[in-house]
Amino acid sequence: MKITVHGIMLILISVLQTTWLGTLTVFGIQPNLFIVYTVITAFYCKKGEAAVLGGICGLLLDILIGRYMGINTILGILTAYVTAHLCEKVFGTRNLLIILCASAVFSLLWESAYYIVAFGLIVKKFAFGNMLLRTVAPETLYNCVVTLILALPLRKVLKFLYADN
Amino acid sequence: MCLAAVVAVIGVVALLLGRSGGETLFFENVAEVILTPVEKVFSGIGNGVSEFFGYFSDIDELKGEIKTLKEENAELKANMREGDAAKSENDELRRLLALSEANPQLETEAAEIIARSPSNWYSTITIDKGSADGIALNQPVISSGKSLVGRISRVGTTWAEITTLTDPEHSAGAEIVRSGDLGITEGDSSLELQGLCKLSFISKSTDIVVGDTIVTSGMGGIYPHGLLVGKVTEISPDIQGISRYALIKPEVDINDLKQVLVVKNTTME
Numbered sequence: 001m002k003i004t005v006h007g008i009m010l011i012l013i014s015v016l017q018t019t020w021l022g023t024l025t026v027f028g029i030q031p032n033l034f035i036v037y038t039v040i041t042a043f044y045c046k047k048g049e050a051a052v053l054g055g056i057c058g059l060l061l062d063i064l065i066g067r068y069m070g071i072n073t074i075l076g077i078l079t080a081y082v083t084a085h086l087c088e089k090v091f092g093t094r095n096l097l098i099i100l101c102a103s104a105v106f107s108l109l110w111e112s113a114y115y116i117v118a119f120g121l122i123v124k125k126f127a128f129g130n131m132l133l134r135t136v137a138p139e140t141l142y143n144c145v146v147t148l149i150l151a152l153p154l155r156k157v158l159k160f161l162y163a164d165n
Numbered sequence: 166m167c168l169a170a171v172v173a174v175i176g177v178v179a180l181l182l183g184r185s186g187g188e189t190l191f192f193e194n195v196a197e198v199i200l201t202p203v204e205k206v207f208s209g210i211g212n213g214v215s216e217f218f219g220y221f222s223d224i225d226e227l228k229g230e231i232k233t234l235k236e237e238n239a240e241l242k243a244n245m246r247e248g249d250a251a252k253s254e255n256d257e258l259r260r261l262l263a264l265s266e267a268n269p270q271l272e273t274e275a276a277e278i279i280a281r282s283p284s285n286w287y288s289t290i291t292i293d294k295g296s297a298d299g300i301a302l303n304q305p306v307i308s309s310g311k312s313l314v315g316r317i318s319r320v321g322t323t324w325a326e327i328t329t330l331t332d333p334e335h336s337a338g339a340e341i342v343r344s345g346d347l348g349i350t351e352g353d354s355s356l357e358l359q360g361l362c363k364l365s366f367i368s369k370s371t372d373i374v375v376g377d378t379i380v381t382s383g384m385g386g387i388y389p390h391g392l393l394v395g396k397v398t399e400i401s402p403d404i405q406g407i408s409r410y411a412l413i414k415p416e417v418d419i420n421d422l423k424q425v426l427v428v429k430n431t432t433m434e
Contacts, residue, residue, distance in 0.1 A: 018280035018291070022420075028358035029285055064283040066319050066326060067334075111285075118286065119354065125333060130355050135285050 002161050006041075006053060013037055014060055029135065031142040033150075034061045035110050038076055039103045040151055042083035043094045044158040054080025071117050079106045096151055103147040107140040254423060272429040273307075274298055278422055279324070288332040288357050288419060290315075294427065295323045305388045305428045312416035313337070313381060313392040314425050325427070329419050330394065331357045338384035339364055339394055344372035347382050350394055350413060360419065364397065364411040371409070373400060379413055389428070 013033045021030045034057040042050040058076025062069045083102055091098050112132065120126040276292035294300050306314040306327045315335060319326035328335050329352075336351035348367045356362060367373055377397045383390030395415040402409050 014283075017283040021283075022281040028360070032284070034283075061283060065287060066289075067287065115286065115354075119333070123334060125354065127355060134355055134358060139285055 005157065005161060006056075009037065010056065010060060013057075014064060017061075018064060026142060027138060029138045029142055031146040032061075032107065032111070032139060033146065034058070034072075034076070035079070035107050036103060036143055036147050036150060037154075038080050039083055039106050040099060040147065040154050041158060042080040043087045043099055043102070044155075044162040045080075045084055047081055047084045047088070050080040050084035051077045054078075068118055068122060071114055075110050075113055079110055082106075094155070096148075096155075099151055099155075100144055100147055104140055104144050107143040108136060111136045111139055270430075271426075273426040274300060274429060275424060275426055276300075276325075277424050285358070286333070286354065288329045288335075288352065289318070290327045290329060290419065290422070290425075292325050292327060292425060292427070293323070295321045295325050297322050299429055300325045300427055301429075303387050305392065306425050307392060307428060308417040308422060308425060310416065311391075311393055313388065313394050314417055314419070314422065316387055317427065327425070330415055331360060331362050331419060333357060335362075337388050337394075338382035339379050340382040340390075341371070341373050341397075342378040342380055343374075344377075346371045346373065347384070348379075348411075350379060350381075356412065360415065361398070362395070362413050362415060364413050365403075365408075367409050367411060369409060373397060373409075373411060375400060377411075 017030075017033050021033070024030065038054040038057045041053055045053060054076035055073050056076070057080075058072035058074065061072040061076070065072070083106065086102070087094070112128075115128065115131055115136065116126075119131075120128070274294055276294040276298075278290050279293050280291035282289040292300075292306075300317060300320055302317055302320055304317045306316060308314050313330055315327045315329035315332070316337075317325050318328040330337065330350065332352040333354040334352065336349055339348050339350040340346070341348070346367070348364045348371070350362055350364050353361075353363050364373075364379060375397050379394040379397065381388040381390060381392040381394060393416045395413040395417075397411045398414045399412040400409055401412075
C-alpha cells in the first residue's frame with residue numbers, strides 16, 4: 001500500500017515538475033516538489049524509511065536534470081534522515097508550522113549544497129551570494145507556499161499510511 | 166327588501182324586452198358607460214399585479230436561461246481559445262516548413278517540446294524526437310526564425326534533451342554582424358532567470374555597441390555559421406578589467422517555444 005501510494009505520488013511529482021510547474025514560475029523561479037515531498041513524508045516515516053524515500057526523490061531529480069548523478073540523491077537521503085531524526089528526538093510533533101519551518105530550512109540547505117557542489121566544485125562558475133539571493137531564497141519561499149498547500153491533504157494520506165508510527 | 170324587489174323587476178323587464186339585432190339597451194349602455202372607466206382602472210391594476218407576480222414566477226426561468234447562455238458563452242470562449250492556440254501552432258509549423266523549404270540544404274527534423282528543466286539551475290527542454298528519428302548528440306537546434314535555441318545534450322530512443330543558449334553550461338562561438346568581430350556566447354546562472362546570456366572574451370578594441378546583432382561564428386564544430394543568437398543590450402567591463410562582456414537578449418524566447426527544428430547536418434550558410 002505504502003509503496004503504491006509513494007510510487008503514484010512520485011510519478012505525479014515528476015510529471016508536474018517537468019511540465020506544469022514550468023508555467024507557474026514567479027520571476028522565473030519554480031518550486032521544487034521533490035524537496036517538499038521529502039520533508040513532509042520524513043515527518044511520518046521512521047529514519048531508515050525516510051532516508052530511502054528521500055534518496056529515491058533525489059535520484060529521480062538527478063535523472064530528470066541529467067547532469068551530475070548522485071548529488072541530489074545524497075542530499076535527499078541526508079534531508080529525509082535529519083528531518084525524521086529531528087521529528088523523533090527534538091520536535092516530537094507534526095505541527096504544520098514545524099513542517100513549514102523544516103521545509104524552509106531544508107530547501108535552503110539542499111539548493112545551496114547543490115549549487116556549491118555542481119557549480120563551485122565541478123563547473124567552477126561560483127557566485128554564491130548572488131545565487132543565494134536570486135535563486136535559492138525565492139525558491140525557498142515558493143517551496144514554503146507549496147508546502148502549505150500540499151501539507152494539508154498529504155498529512156491526511158500519510159497519517160493513514162503511517163498510523164502505526 | 167324594497168331594493169331587492171326593484172332589482173328583480175328590472176331583471177324581469179330586461180328579460181322580457183330581450184336584445185334585438187345586437188343593439189344595446191339604454192340602461193345597458195348607461196351601465197357600461199359608468200363601468201368602463203372603473204373596469205379600466207381595475208384591469209390596469211390587475212395587469213400590474215399579474216405582471217408583478219409573473220416577474221417572480223419568471224425569475225427561475227430567466228435564471229435557467231442565464232445559466233444556459235453563460236454555459237454557451239463559456240463554450241464559445243473555450244472554442245475561440247482552442248482556435249487561437251491551433252492557429253498559432255499552425256503559424257509556427259508553417260514558418261518551420263517555410264524555413265525548411267527556403268534552406269533545402271538544411272536537413273532538419275521538426276520536434277515538439279514536451280518537458281522543461283525540473284530545476285532552477287539549468288535551462289533545458291525535452292523534445293519528442295530521439296535517436297529513432299535520427300537525432301544525435303550535439304546537433305544544433307533552431308527556431309522557425311532561424312534563431313539559435315541550443316544543442317542536443319542527451320538522446321533517448323524517442324526523446325532528446327536540448328541545452329539552451331541561456332543554460333550556464335552552454336557556450337558557442339559568436340560573431341558581431343556589423344563589425345565581424347568574434348567572441349563567445351555563454352549562459353550564466355545569474356542571467357538565466359532573466360532569459361539573457363553573455364558574450365564573453367571581447368577585448369577593449371572590439372567594435373561592439375548596444376543593439377548589435379550577434380550570430381554564431383561557426384567555430385567550435387557544433388554550430389554552423391550565421392544562426393541568429395540575439396541583440397546586445399548592455400556592455401560592461403569584466404571583473405579583472407582586462408576584457409569586456411556584453412549581455413545578449415536571445416532572439417528566441419525559450420519559455421514561449423512550442424516547436425523547434427533539429428539540424429541534422431551543419432552545412433548551413
